[in-house]
Amino acid sequence: MMQILAGLLVLPLWATTLSHHVSNSDLELGKKIYLKHCKVCHGISGDGQSFAANALNPPPKNFTAPESKKELTLKRMLDSATNGRPGTAMMPWQDNLSAEEIRAVVSYIRKELMGIDF
Numbered sequence: 261m262m263q264i265l266a267g268l269l270v271l272p273l274w275a276t277t278l279s280h281h282v283s284n285s286d287l288e289l290g291k292k293i294y295l296k297h298c299k300v301c302h303g304i305s306g307d308g309q310s311f312a313a314n315a316l317n318p319p320p321k322n323f324t325a326p327e328s329k330k331e332l333t334l335k336r337m338l339d340s341a342t343n344g345r346p347g348t349a350m351m352p353w354q355d356n357l358s359a360e361e362i363r364a365v366v367s368y369i370r371k372e373l374m375g376i377d378f
């Protein structure tokens with residue numbers, strides 16, 4: 261009996277994880293963060309065309325390129341945004357943004373700029 265109950269409680273959580281559900285409020289938060297912190301290098305549409313990009317080597321990732329969609333898994337993007345990319349201008353954001361905020365901005369980039377449907 262207890263096992264069945266525990267199973268019923270775990271199932272909804274499990275289903276949420278699998279579908280990577282992103283709510284509209286997450287996307288709105290993600291957009292705000294993107295415009296405030298990421299746009300300056302990655303460009304408003306995420307194509308890496310920004311004033312700052314002229315001075316950066318390597319250049320900011322073009323999120324909209326077909327290779328990026330293949331290369332950049334959700335896990336990799338969360339990791340890069342959290343810990344940065346050593347030796348590049350991509351800084352770690354873990355001191356400025358919470359894990360939820362990082363998840364929200366990565367979700368925004370994936371859904372709205374890369375066109376990946378979760």
Ligand code: HEC
Pocket residue numbers: 293294297298299300301302312316318319320321332336337338340341345348349350351353365366
């Ligand atoms: C100062 C410029 C700058 C800012 C600001 C910036 N980035 Fe970046 N970003 C870069 C550069 C440069 C790269 C390319 C790094 C590389 O080639 O390894 C990059 C790469 C990335 C990548 C791909 C990393 C990978 O695994 O290849 C992600 C994801 C990313 N940025 C997310 C963000 C997010 C989210 C923000 C805002 C919270 C942000 N960036 C703000 C410069 C910036």
